[in-house]
Structure formats: structure tokens, C-alpha cells
Amino acid sequence: MLPLHENLKGKTAVITGGSGVLCSEMARELARQGVNVAIVNRTLEKGEAVAAEINSAGGCAIAVAADILDRSSLERAKDSVIDAFGKVDILINGAGGNHPDAITDVETFTEGHCQKSFFELEETGFNKVFSSNFTGTFAACQVFGKELLKQDSPVIINISSMSSYSPMTKVPAYSAAKSAINNFTMWMAVHFAETGLRVNAIAPGFFLTTQNRNLLLNEDGSHTPRSKKIITHTPMKRFGEPKDLLGTLLWLVDEEYSGFVTGITVPVDGGFMAYSGV
Template identity: 35%
Template sequence: MRPIHGRLSGRTAVITGGSGVLCSAMAKELSRQGMKIAIVSRNADKAERAAGEIADAGGTAVSVPADVSARDSLEKAKDEIIRLLLQEDGSLTDRSNKIMAHTPMKRFGKPEDLLGTLLWLSDDSYSGFITGVTVPVDGGFMAYSGV
């Protein structure tokens, strides 16, 4: 059995394909570590089973039926997932507050925040010699949080 990483407790993991063999194993382990889990899957029955297995083991999980290739499906899923990051009164959870405390931009990202980087990487005249790197578009979170 793997050791418990206390720093993971209370965090939220959104796992696309979380009802499949590999990702459901990841979801179960993250739950065992104390994380809240959102199982995102096209197959609602499988997602519900995976979330149920986590709940049966004492964890917190929700099943979120969604097709990641369909924007409207993801928009619907977003509301369910946000519930994991917000209190019932709409205020931020402890985890969300920790994210904000370590993000210089002091806000969650928006889809539009990715577009400049998308265009830069898509244009060979700007990024044709760039390869094998991760470009964080995270409001400075990685730089300031010690990740």
C-alpha cells in the first residue's frame, strides 16, 4: 500500500475517462489520499459505478456524464464540478482559497486565457523551433506555489 500524502487531502481531482480501467484506478488512489473526485465519462452508468465504488470505500466522488469532445456537454459538466470547489453558499472552499493565495492573478483561469498560447504554438513562424516543453497558462500558479 502506498503512503498517504497529507498535502492531497481536501483537494479536488477531475478525472476525464475516470470510469475506465486505468483512470478509475487513479481516481480510487487519489480518493484514498483524501481527495474529492469528479469522474467524467461519456458512459453515465460506468461513471456512477466508479463514483459508487469510491463512496463505498469511504471517499467522496461524483459522477459527471460528459463527452469531452462536445463543448455543450462540458459546459453542463462544469457546474457539477464547480460544486466541488464551492461551499453551499457559493464561497470558495479551503482548497480554492489555497489556489487563489498562490496564484498571482488572484482568479481562476478562463478558456479565453488559453487562446494566445494556442495561436502562438499553432503558428510555425512564431514557435516552429519549440518542442518538448510544457507551457503553463496558469496565472503564475506554478511559479509561486512551489510546484
């Protein structure tokens, strides 16, 4: 069990996409640290399930329904958080993900193909994935940013990806959006540096989630060919577990531990980025 960070107690964290596999684990840990947690996602019932689990364990959490691509929806969510907790100290931008409409069937293009390649991707699908990962982060930062600036040591944590550094095949919209997240994190860090607002990002390696499970596991639970490539290229020879992100999260949100750290993206990847494949 991770040590308690006493100075986090009483802070308020807003987590978009907070009912997801990775962000719900973050929510539970922050609540254990004494942080008031607002789970913000489109499906209220999913957020309520996470909030109920936190509250039953002695933490303090609420669920708020909001679409990160709907500004008025985000504004209402902000009002709900302020009504409940009076402030926002931490914003974690975890909403995003991928969609089949923005994924090719083939890794590389060949003439005469009969599967979906780059040329069969629809612009609406591409835009939806890019927007949900990048534009939604931008919007949440704008909506909650003014509340963050009212606090002494506010923090934004964006969620990046391995694909931001070296784009994965088949997922061009997702890769482009996550690369933009890294750049945007640096831009915001500079823009707000003199206000005391720190902006950093976490780039998870390969974790099994609801959205990628069908890409990485066969119906019998065995690894798909794509999954085998990932494990081969990960020196620690396993997928990440949600708890693997928590130490990095606590370090970045705790002013006493990382008060001079801003504008970085931290890979939590089992060595994936360090391995050349040779």
C-alpha cells in the first residue's frame, strides 16, 4: 500500500473519464489519500458505481454526467463540483479512447487490398476520436482552469500514450491526438508557470482496458498477434496494471514532492520506450 500524502487531504480532484479502468483506480487512490473526488463522464450510472465504491470505503466522491465536447455540459459539471466541494485543486483529463471508425484493418497499405486501409477511414470517425482525446482535454482545462487558479498549488494531469512518441499502426487519429496532448501539456505549463498551476502528463504503456481488450486478447484469453508484439517489445514482459500508475500520479499531484516539475510527460511503460528491439 502506498504511503499517505497528508497534504493532499481535503483537496478536490475532478477526473474526466473517471469510471474507466485506469482513471477509476486513480480516483480510488486519491480518495484513500483524503481527496474529494468528482467522477465526470458521459454515463452517470458508471460514475455513480465508482463513487459509491469510494464512499462505502470511507472516501468522499460524487458522480457528475458531462460530455467533454459539450461546453455547456462541462460548465454544469463544474457548477455541480463547486456546489459539492467548493473548489477544484486537481484536474485529471482521462476521457478519450478509440473507436472502430478511426481504426484501419491493416497495419500497412498494399495495392488491391480488400480491408479498411487509410483511404477507407471516414473523416467523421477520425474527427470524433481526435476530438474526444485532444479537444475534450482542451475544453476541460478551460472550464475548470479558472477554478484551479483560485487555489495555492493547483495541478493538471493529462493522460498521454506510448503512441504519442511512436505512433502505433492502425490508430492514426488516436496517435495524433495523444501526440498533441504532449505538446499541449508543455504549452500550458509555460503559459501558466507564473500562476503556480503545474501541468504534466502521464503516458501509460500497454494496459488492458475495456476499449483495447478485443485488440489484445482472443476470446479464450490468449494473446493476439498484436499483443504478442507488445509483450516482445516490453522488457518487463507484461501488461501494466492500473496500480502501476498510482505512484507517478501521487508524485505529480503533491506539491511537496514535485513542486518544481511542470511541462513533462512521464512514461510508465515497463521499459517499452527504452527498448530498440535489438
